[in-house]
Amino acid sequence: MWALRLKKEPVDNDETGEQDYRPLIPESVSTHIIPGTGIEIVHDLGRLEPPQHVLFDFDGTVSLIREGWQNVMVPMMVEEILLTAKTQETEEALTRSVREYVNQLTGKQTIYQMIHLAEEIQKRGGKPQDPLVYKHRYLKRLMQRIAERREGLRSGRIEPTEMLVPSAIEMLEGLKERGVQLYLASGTDEKYVLEEARLLRVDRYFGSHIYGAQDAYRTFSKKLVIERILKINKVDGTRLLGFGDGYVEIENVKSVGGLAVAVASDEARRSGAPDEWKRQRLIGIGADIVIPDFRDHDVLLPYIWNDREVR
Numbered sequence: 219m220w221a222l223r224l225k226k227e228p229v230d231n232d233e234t235g236e237q238d239y240r241p242l243i244p245e246s247v248s249t250h251i252i253p254g255t256g257i258e259i260v261h262d263l264g265r266l267e268p269p270q271h272v273l274f275d276f277d278g279t280v281s282l283i284r285e286g287w288q289n290v291m292v293p294m295m296v297e298e299i300l301l302t303a304k305t306q307e308t309e310e311a312l313t314r315s316v317r318e319y320v321n322q323l324t325g326k327q328t329i330y331q332m333i334h335l336a337e338e339i340q341k342r343g344g345k346p347q348d349p350l351v352y353k354h355r356y357l358k359r360l361m362q363r364i365a366e367r368r369e370g371l372r373s374g375r376i377e378p379t380e381m382l383v384p385s386a387i388e389m390l391e392g393l394k395e396r397g398v399q400l401y402l403a404s405g406t407d408e409k410y411v412l413e414e415a416r417l418l419r420v421d422r423y424f425g426s427h428i429y430g431a432q433d434a435y436r437t438f439s440k441k442l443v444i445e446r447i448l449k450i451n452k453v454d455g456t457r458l459l460g461f462g463d464g465y466v467e468i469e470n471v472k473s474v475g476g477l478a479v480a481v482a483s484d485e486a487r488r489s490g491a492p493d494e495w496k497r498q499r500l501i502g503i504g505a506d507i508v509i510p511d512f513r514d515h516d517v518l519l520p521y522i523w524n525d526r527e528v529r
Contacts, residue, residue: 239322239465241502249501249508255517256490258508260501267456268523269477271447272393273440275462276404276411276430278483282381283367283414284406285485288324290360292317295335298352303344321495325464327405329353329435350433357407371417378418383483384490385512390423392519398459399451401427403443403467408432441470448474459522463496465503472504477522480505481512 249260277284295316296309305312316338323331332353336346361368370376379387393400400423404411408430415421415428432438448455455474462468463481471478480500482492492510501508509518519525 237469239325239499239503241499242469242504243502247501252514252517252521255514256492256510257514257518257521258492258497259506260508261506263477263506263522263524265524266477266522268396269459270398270453270457271401271451271459272398273401273403273444273447273458273460273462273467273471274424275440275464275467275481276402276415277406278383278463278485279461279481280383280386280402280420281414281418282383282483282485282488283364283371283418284360286363287360288317288320290363291331291356292320294356294359295320295331295338295352298335299339299342299344302346303339303342305342325405325462325466327431327435327439328356328407329431332356353433368414368417378420382418382420383481383485383511384488385515386420389512389515389519390420392515394423396519396523399427400424401429401443401447403429403440405431405440405464405466408438439470440467441473444470444474444476463500465499468500468505469503472506478505478507479518480508482508482510484510 247260249258251258274280277287292313296312299305299312299316300309307315319334320331323334329349332349335352336349339346367376367381371378371381390400402411402415402424408428411430412421412428415424421428429438429443444458447458455476458471458474458476459479460467460471460476461479461481462471463483468478468480480497482496482500484491484493488511490510490513492508497508507518
């Protein structure tokens, strides 16, 4: 394992790359679909050098174990505000407000949403607890919600493919055949990422290169993982390919000159159609390609590697 998490001194928000979402691309950007597929091309790739290193986000990009997490976080936050702060807002109005900023911060480490919760409580005259307290309170509730999924995977009652973004295994196999190094970096706490990657049987594709959030949250970010990949392997960002359903990893990959594929996954229904909210958000942050899942991997990989003319 890299010494990435052993940084002694905290770094600021800009250094970690955990900045708030801000669209960089105009809404009117023109795109096109590769015929017969769900692959949407936002920026034509030209004749790129083939990627050597491939970074994946986890939840929503590979794993569906935590699908529906917003329906745990939002009610928990509303409850904390109502119990702690002085507010005349109705529960319905507060829920709308909380859902808005939870969505706005989606893609960042969980702790940032809890920091915002503490700020909202303080703004309303309440005395907030440490954001880590809220984070662990939320995680306890989330683990209760997904306990049946995790146990089903552990016992064999649920097949891993039922809890994976469609054709994720086929994509990973295709990348493995091309000889690239795979990395997994998640805003979810690392101990859970490691465990759930094992339950889904995808850990074998990443080996020791699985990274997740820490309680000392400023010592970890996807940006720091990317910087480490490039530094250790002595390559520039143009040899990096990233897959993600959150804006953070898309922005981080693009900031070093890499190729970013947005996975606008429909987590609840696995419909094969892109989630429109994700799609718009990820195009707005600079994604080069948008896919709803990995079922068109047999077209997408040749397109990226320029194996054949696919337009």
